[in-house]
Structure formats: structure tokens, C-alpha cells
Amino acid sequence: MGGIRVAGVGKCPERGAVGAALRELVPPGQEAALRDGVDVRLRDDGDRYRVRVVAPGKRAEKAYTDAARDCHKRARVAAVFVFLTIFPPELWGEALEGAALGDGGPGDGAAGDRGAADPEGRAWADGGGLEDRAGESSGEPPAPSSDADDAGASPNGPDGERRTRGLRFELGGNAEVAPALGRGPAVTSGSVELRGVLGRGPLVPLIGVGYAPEIEIAVPGARARSWRVPASVGVRWRVPLEHLWVGFDGAAHAQLQGVSGTSPFEQEREVVLRWGARVGLSVGGTSAPWSPFASAHATFLGDRRELVVLPRGVVGELPRVWLGMTLGVALEL
Numbered sequence: 238m239g240g241i242r243v244a245g246v247g248k249c250p251e252r253g254a255v256g257a258a259l260r261e262l263v264p265p266g267q268e269a270a271l272r273d274g275v276d277v278r279l280r281d282d283g284d285r286y287r288v289r290v291v292a293p294g295k296r297a298e299k300a301y302t303d304a305a306r307d308c309h310k311r312a313r314v315a316a317v318f319v320f321l322t323i324f325p326p327e328l329w330g331e332a333l334e335g336a337a338l339g340d341g342g343p344g345d346g347a348a349g350d351r352g353a354a355d356p357e358g359r360a361w362a363d364g365g366g367l368e369d370r371a372g373e374s375s376g377e378p379p380a381p382s383s384d385a386d387d388a389g390a391s392p393n394g395p396d397g398e399r400r401t402r403g404l405r406f407e408l409g410g411n412a413e414v415a416p417a418l419g420r421g422p423a424v425t426s427g428s429v430e431l432r433g434v435l436g437r438g439p440l441v442p443l444i445g446v447g448y449a450p451e452i453e454i455a456v457p458g459a460r461a462r463s464w465r466v467p468a469s470v471g472v473r474w475r476v477p478l479e480h481l482w483v484g485f486d487g488a489a490h491a492q493l494q495g496v497s498g499t500s501p502f503e504q505e506r507e508v509v510l511r512w513g514a515r516v517g518l519s520v521g522g523t524s525a526p527w528s529p530f531a532s533a534h535a536t537f538l539g540d541r542r543e544l545v546v547l548p549r550g551v552v553g554e555l556p557r558v559w560l561g562m563t564l565g566v567a568l569e570l
Contacts, residue, residue, distance in 0.1 A: 240271035246439075247281020247477045250311035255279065258316035267324065277319055281477050282437060283523025288315045290322040297322040403441075405434040407521075407530055409565025411447065415556030424556050426452050428465070430563065434473060443473045443486055451495075454544070456553050461544055463555070466493040467536070469515050477523070486517040490536055496544065496555065513538035513557075521567055532563045 241259065243252040255277065263271070278289040284306070289298040299318060303311055408431050417423040430447035449465040471488025492511045517534030535558070542555040 240273065241275050241277065243277045243279065245277075245279030245281070247279070247286075248479055249281050249306055249308040250279060250286065250315055251308060252279065254309065254312035255315045255319070258312050259319055262316060262320045263324075271323070275319070275323060277315075279315060280439075283477055283480075283482065285437065286311055286315075288318050290319050292323055295322055403435060403437040404570040405567055406570075407432040407434070407565055407567045409530070409532070409563040411449075411561045411563045413449070413559050413561035415559050418556075418558060420554040421556045422455055422553055424452065424454055426465075426559075428467070428561075430467075430565075439475055441473050441475060443469075443471050443488060445469045445488070454553075454555075456544060462497050464495045467491070468493075471515070473519070481520060481522050484519040484521070484532075486515070486519060486532075486534070488515045490515040490538075492536075492538065494542075494555065509542055511538050511540050511542065511555075513540075526569050528567050528569070530563075530565055530567050534561050534563065535559070536561070 241256060243256050245252055273293045275290065275292040278287075278291075280287040280289075284304040285300055285302050287298065287300040290296065297318070301311070301314060409429070411428040411430055413426045413428060415421065415424040415426070426449050428447050428449035430445055432443060432445035434441050434443050436442065446468045447466070449467070451462050451464040454461040454463055467490065469488035469490045471486060473484045473486045475482050475484045490513045492513070493508065494511055495506070495508045497506045513536060515534055515536045517532050519530060519532035521530035522528035538557045538559075541557065544553040544555055
């Protein structure tokens with residue numbers, strides 16, 4: 238359709254399906270309203286999806302919850318939202334009545350779908366037209382909405398679907414290895430980690446803290462032991478796919494590390510604070526509230542710490558690079 242540009246992230250709803258549903262809604266002779274250009278942006282966030290419309294002098298955005306991932310229904314709802322934004326109220330009744338009653342529109346004729354096809358929450362009057370549930374029609378295009386509007390006062394929507402606040406906790410077990418680099422010995426370690434993610438958008442803040450119990454570090458002629466408490470603060474770039482999401486993580490990293498070195502004669506203990514950076518790739522499911530996730534990460538420590546065992550002195554260096562894999566479960570609230 239000339240003047241309409243539909244783009245987006247994800248496959249549900251499909252861009253082509255939204256365009257086809259919108260073509261069915263446009264009344265004959267009203268195509269001129271589209272010639273100045275209308276941009277439609279779709280985002281599939283798993284059990285939620287977002288529609289944004291930008292046209293000359295008009296702008297609206299709304300998010301919806303659809304845990305069933307009914308892509309056909311999503312396309313119809315998105316098309317109606319675009320229609321309500323672009324066209325004046327006097328054209329709403331005839332076009333949307335035909336759509337909801339199955340007269341060649343995007344609706345399927347089921348009475349239960351009428352409310353779903355109208356994203357602004359208007360009820361169908363007995364006379365066949367649209368009326369606003371709050372009273373008179375405002376005569377304005379749909380107003381932009383926020384996540385708080387979608388969540389409402391109840392954690393469940395009117396259709397019983399669970400809606401999240403965008404707070405996500407990830408608890409996982411790590412298997413890590415520090416390769417032998419320079420004077421640093423090869424080391425393997427296990428750890429646990431708790432991460433928190435806040436927000437539903439593509440770029441969200443990420444924090445994490447973990448604990449790696451004491452392990453032995455093999456050095457020539459002596460024994461050393463070390464424990465770690467790592468922590469990180471950064472961001473995650475999240476890309477939604479069909480039934481999962483992929484996240485690219487980047488964070489500043491701090492690590493509290495305790496070291497003890499023993500020999501037949503002396504024992505040395507030390508606790509050091511180390512700094513660096515951490516990058517990772519995470520993959521998770523979209524089911525709520527519980528879903529599995531997996532990730533791979535690499536940690537780089539910028540400082541060089543010598544490993545001292547008395548009375549021998551310096552016998553090596555603490556690892557500066559850690560590579561790891563994580564498996565765990567996430568809870569969304």
C-alpha cells in the first residue's frame with residue numbers, strides 16, 4: 238500500500254499480515270490519507286508485542302500481552318491500532334464494524350474477538366457503532382501508552398494472561414576455566430551466580446554477583462589456594478526471536494579474591510580487589526514466570542597479580558582471563 242512502511246523485529250505479527258489487514262480496513266476513496274507517509278514499527282517480545290505508528294502530525298504507541306502468540310490475531314489488532322491512529326473518528330464505525338463482523342475485514346466474525354480487534358478498549362453498541370466504555374468518544378487518535386498502562390492495577394490482564402513488570406532474576410551454575418597465559422597456570426573452577434535484569438526494552442541494565450569456592454592452584458614446588466567473589470554492572474542488548482531471545486552482555490567487572498600460599502616452612506594469606514571487563518552471550522526462553530537460560534562469557538582482568546609463596550617468593554601469577562559457561566533458570570516478576 239503506497240505510503241505505508243511496515244518494519245519490525247521478530248516474526249509475530251508478520252509485517253505482511255499487518256499490511257494485508259490494514260488494506261482491508263481502509264475505506265474506498267480514503268487512500269489519499271496514506272500518501273504523506275506512515276511508518277509502522279512492530280516489536281515481538283515473546284509473550285508481548287508493541288506497535289508504534291508515526292505519521293505527519295500523529296504519533297502513537299501501544300504494547301499488548303499475548304502469551305498464546307496468536308500471530309493472526311496480533312496482525313489484526315495491530316492493523317486496527319494503525320487505522321485508529323491515522324483516520325478520523327467519523328470513518329471508524331463503518332470500517333471497524335465490517336472488520337469485526339467478518340465483512341471482508343481482518344476479523345473472523347467471532348463475537349469474542351471484537352474486543353481484541355479494537356485495541357482502544359471500545360465496546361460495540363447495540364446499534365452497531367463504536368462507543369467509548371468511559372462515555373463519549375474522545376474523537377482523538379489512540380494515545381501513546383506506557384508499560385504501566387498495560388500492566389494495570391492487577392498483575393493479570395482482562396483475559397487472564399499474566400503480565401510482568403520487566404524484573405528478571407537469573408540464577409545459574411558456572412563452569413569456568415582460566416587458560417595458562419604467561420606465568421599464570423591453567424585453572425578450572427565452579428561457581429554460582431545471581432543476575433538481575435530490569436526492563437523490557439532491547440537495551441536493559443544488568444547486574445550480577447557470584448561466589449566461587451576455594452580451589453587449589455598448582456604451582457611448581459608449592460601449593461596455593463584461592464576463592465573469588467565476582468560482581469559486574471553493565472547492559473544487555475536483547476533480540477527477540479520466535480520462541481526465545483538472544484542477549485549480548487557487556488559489563489564492568491570487579492572481583493574480590495582471596496589467596497593463600499603454603500610451603501613446608503611458611504604460609505601467606507592475602508585478599509585483593511581486581512578490576513576488569515566481562516562480555517557474554519545469553520539465550521533464554523520466553524515463557525513466564527519461569528524459563529531456562531544458558532550463556533557463555535569471558536572475563537578479562539586488567540591488573541597483574543603475582544602469586545607469592547614464602548619463603549620461595551614469586552612462583553607465578555593469578556589468572557587474568559576466565560572463560561565460562563552457565564546453565565540456570567530465570568524468574569520474571
